[in-house]
Amino acid sequence: MPRQDSRHRKAANGHNRMTYTIARYPVHLIDFVSAAKGRRVTIRPMLPQDFKLQREFFRSLSGGARYGRFLTSFNDLPDAIAERLGKIDYSRHLALLAEVFEGNSETMVGEARYVIDEHDPATCEFAIAVADDWQGCGIGRALLAKLEREAAASGIRRIRADTLYDNKAMRRLATRNGYAVKANRDDARLVKLEKQLSAWVPTNVPPLAA
Numbered sequence: 001m002p003r004q005d006s007r008h009r010k011a012a013n014g015h016n017r018m019t020y021t022i023a024r025y026p027v028h029l030i031d032f033v034s035a036a037k038g039r040r041v042t043i044r045p046m047l048p049q050d051f052k053l054q055r056e057f058f059r060s061l062s063g064g065a066r067y068g069r070f071l072t073s074f075n076d077l078p079d080a081i082a083e084r085l086g087k088i089d090y091s092r093h094l095a096l097l098a099e100v101f102e103g104n105s106e107t108m109v110g111e112a113r114y115v116i117d118e119h120d121p122a123t124c125e126f127a128i129a130v131a132d133d134w135q136g137c138g139i140g141r142a143l144l145a146k147l148e149r150e151a152a153a154s155g156i157r158r159i160r161a162d163t164l165y166d167n168k169a170m171r172r173l174a175t176r177n178g179y180a181v182k183a184n185r186d187d188a189r190l191v192k193l194e195k196q197l198s199a200w201v202p203t204n205v206p207p208l209a210a
């Protein structure tokens with residue numbers, strides 16, 4: 001089980017500073033994809049110290065995109081949510097970010113994550129968002145595919161999310177990738193997206209001889 005441990009330490013100047021210990025950073029999830037704009041996009045597992053990038057990313061989203069992602073309105077990421085998003089252990093909670101580099105600047109342009117259902121470890125809940133200027137370039141598809149593959153490899157058999165009934169982009173992304181779209185009886189604003197995952201077998205490894 002990966003271990004993530006954060007604690008306050010005194011820095012040389014006497015100020016508290018946060019340090020992290022992550023037993024296993026899943027480097028196999030680092031990838032580079034070509035987005036439609038001809039730009040190279042890096043996908044990698046999020047680190048606790050990415051909180052600043054993440055906050056800037058959520059600030060940069062339009063009100064509509066933010067509402068689509070969180071199903072509620074807010075101008076800035078509330079601290080309680082930011083803290084929850086930062087509690088990543090790459091096992092029960094996996095978060096991937098997509099980013100671009102320009103000169104010395106690093107800009108987050110997308111994120112996707114899943115959290116395993118605490119009552120049913122074979123099921124996870126996912127969420128995804130791509131920066132408005134980068135939507136329609138294939139980043140959402142790339143993030144979701146990677147998330148699903150890792151979920152399947154970890155033994156998760158069902159991935160699901162609630163999304164707004166009129167979220168055309170999310171519904172399209174989901175249906176094109178094999179998700180069933182069902183009514184949400186508890187909330188007519190929403191639909192349920194759900195996909196069964198089968199055990200993932202790496203394609204570059206030949207099957208074992210019988």
Ligand SMILES: CC(C)(COP(=O)(O)OP(=O)(O)OC[C@H]1O[C@@H](n2cnc3c(N)ncnc32)[C@H](O)[C@@H]1OP(=O)(O)O)[C@@H](O)C(=O)NCCC(=O)NCCS
Pocket residue numbers: 064065066067068069070126127128129130131134135136137138139140141142161162163167168169170172173176
């Ligand atoms: C939903 C979202 C993540 C899709 O990401 P994206 O990077 O734009 O998606 P992609 O470029 O990979 O496109 C995936 C598919 O959706 C389609 N699509 C993208 N934007 C669309 C739009 N506005 N309307 C209709 N279809 C759209 C694409 O054409 C593509 O379909 P195709 O495979 O048939 O070509 C993005 O629109 C977003 O961040 N929305 C705001 C946050 C949100 O609503 N999140 C959902 C929370 S569960």
